[in-house]
């Protein structure tokens with residue numbers, strides 16, 4: 001079979017390697033996606049050469065894009081540069097052999113076939129020649145083309161060897177199956193199950209990169225089901241595994257929270273590419289096992305699972321090596337607030353309750369509403385419709401109050417610094433009490449959102465606490481003295 005990607009970048013590359021008298025092939029993901037006609041946003045072109053990948057990368061860069069920066073990864077014997085929309089990476093063909101106790105292979109120079117054997121899947125081992133005499137010819141020693149047509153993920157060598165050598169390949173098998181909508185070959189799948197424990201030798205960073213890719217798929221639930229079935233989930237994400245299962249007492253069963261969370265994740269994935277909102281969907285019920293109770297009268301309950309769930313987020317993020325910054329705080333907030341719009345939709349909604357939700361959610365209110373809508377997973381279409389309509393009413397109410405009161409990113413007109421200065425006190429409990437009283441009074445509509453009213457309330461609350469307005473410069477003076485010392 002001949003394949004000639006029409007982009008003349010390959011013709012140019014072919015001229016360069018011919019001039020250098022070097023043999024080279026395009027290999028891996030680019031070839032796979034080209035044959036599948038898949039539009040992969042990661043426009044990487046991997047080129048394997050017989051010889052030194054770093055030298056030829058430098059030569060190719062100076063011919064294609066003079067002055068461009070070439071990044072060299074000496075440890076891997078690779079070098080890459082950017083040309084047009086592409087990241088072009090060169091690697092010398094190599095032969096790898098692994099020691100069972102180490103993840104670092106012994107690497108030697110090899111042939112094209114040696115290099116293809118060390119690839120993870122048959123569909124990722126396809127190579128297109130860039131050599132003048134054979135330009136465009138496909139080298140496919142493991143029937144990768146057939147697997148592409150049959151939509152099968154299969155390892156080129158014995159799967160136990162492939163997975164034991166680099167256990168990340170087990171996560172990659174699942175990720176590709178979900179991303180491409182392929183099936184994992186039976187022997188390959190069985191081997192993932194029997195090698196699942198090997199995943200523990202990997203760094204969390206490599207694992208999370210694959211998990212994130214699974215989460216960003218069109219239907220991520222399939223990936224998590226495969227992770228669970230193969231035994232990988234309990235190794236990499238035990239909290240999620242514990243959501244699994246249904247218990248029945250006196251004929252009353254609760255839903256399977258693992259399957260429910262996956263349904264919510266799929267639902268939200270149809271609405272957004274925001275990976276953090278997808279994480280929030282996956283984690284929104286994470287504390288259900290820890291809060292689960294059965295009562296003879298009322299049945300199953302999961303009281304406070306949203307707050308406990310919120311508390312669990314930093315630890316989960318830390319362990320999985322997800323970012324510990326605003327993204328984590330956002331997910332935590334979504335988990336903590338995920339029941340609020342539903343509660344609002346069930347009660348007679350007061351303006352004050354709506355204001356409070358707007359205040360707590362801030363700019364993330366629209367994301368929160370998407371999460372709540374995704375959380376409605378009832379199989380009964382009429383029930384589902386009823387809940388969605390109620391949430392729609394909450395949306396209207398939110399819009400109305402936001403237009404009227406603008407509390408979404410509201411900051412009380414009197415802040416902590418002013419309280420400290422007015423009463424000449426140090427930061428402490430009283431400041432918090434007064435601040436909360438002002439915020440609550442404004443959110444409850446007791447005082448208007450204006451400076452004079454807020455200041456008046458501050459003075460009243462201060463008086464109740466036994467504070468007397470003092471010299472506004474007193475604290476500053478004390479601080480200045482402390483600095484001088």
Ligand code: ATP
Pocket residue numbers: 027028029030040042044046118119120121124125166168169
């Ligand atoms: P995508 O861009 O969607 O991640 P890709 O196949 O290009 O897909 P990369 O991670 O960029 O994925 O890897 C490029 C190629 O390198 C793969 O197609 C495969 O041939 C090889 N490869 C990558 N990781 C491994 C691995 N862990 N074991 C064996 N081969 C691998």
